[in-house]
Amino acid sequence: MKKKVAIQGIRASFHEQAAFSFFGEDIQTVECNSFRETCEALKNKQCDYTVMAIENSIAGSILPNYALLRDFHFTIIGEVYLPIQLHLLALPGVKFEDVKYVESHPIAIRQCDDFFDAYPQLQVRERNDTAACAKRIREEQLTDTVAIANILAAKLYDLEILERRIESNKKNFTRFLVLSDPGNAEAIVENPDKASLSFQVGNEIGSLARILNIFSEENINLSKIQSMPVLGKRNEYNFYVDVEWQERRQYETALHKVLRYAVNFTNMGEYRKNEEA
Structure with a gap:
């Protein structure tokens, strides 16, 4: 039976990429709208594990998630340092000069300040999830809008990469924690350090x-x-x-x-x- 892993966001988000990095790709992703919802899913046994971002090398610590760790009393069984590579994704055939809007998660947007300084004509729209922005472009066939997301989202939603690696700092990492219920007998870690x-x-x-x-x-x-x-x-x-x-x-x-x-x-x-x- 596949492990069920709760993530904040949808498929092809950075949280799913982190889950793949830790568990491999043979898992069942449980999509959640918020970090609290991922914790509720684990508490209610709707999943076996939760993957949660805790800090970014540019944006800093995600303080509300420390409060969640305190409130839910889960056990941390692992961590993932994921390089954050941000690309500008569009429908096939869309040209850069046709783009009016850029959508992504607020943290991803803040990590691309140099890009936006170079193209001040672009209007920025903050959304809840990077991959969801890519999915919306595909589903609604938006030709004036691009998303900032990862290469997984480009592949899953069949989008082209207009600009690669637009993050300001190329040494950009997010640290994710892997959480388990304390009673999970399969989550025992050998030789922790x-x-x-x-x-x-x-x-x-x-x-x-x-x-x-x-x-x-x-x-x-x-x-x-x-x-x-x-x-x-x-x-x-x-x-x-x-x-x-x-x-x-x-x-x-x-x-x-x-x-x-x-x-x-x-x-x-x-x-x-x-x-x-």
Whole structure:
């Protein structure tokens, strides 16, 4: 039976591309309109896994998704660093000089600022999903509109690439997390070397530094730190950190020490780190 994987967006979106990268293409994609909907699908057992974008090398962290991780208590079993290559897609035969409108997801649009500076006559329309823009052009036979999307969308919806690689920064990556229900026996990760942790600290001088120093002392690499305010509490924050290790013993020792100082500590998942392409 094929694995069911929930994604934000539709087929040929970057989320589906990330799912293919992690699981292979022999999966069943569950299309969802929002990130929350992907989490609801996993919670309600409408899928086996969820793939969720968490940060982009240009646009930064996707903060609402950290809140979803906190609220739904899923287990992170993997990550994918996906190179984001953005193309300008149109119906076959459409010429660039005929184009009036460009449609895509707001984050994709922001990643193409240099292109829009060069062609100020183009009117930009923000949509919910890159692939959905490509699909609409095909279904409605739009000859004055192009989409910014990936090569999967071009192939699936039989569109031509008018301009390739229009993203401003060619070293553009999005990091995706692969989420599972904690009770999924098939989602056990062997030999993990990375973990995502969340915790709070007391509002005293040096309380956060004390915890971060523990990781340093145990030779644990801190690859990411993100803070978010605790709702309804002034000057209190949830800290989300990603840590990497070579010796698991050092990682376990570090956790044992951190627990002395951290409040509301949660290990959100241990997994194999994915090196950037």
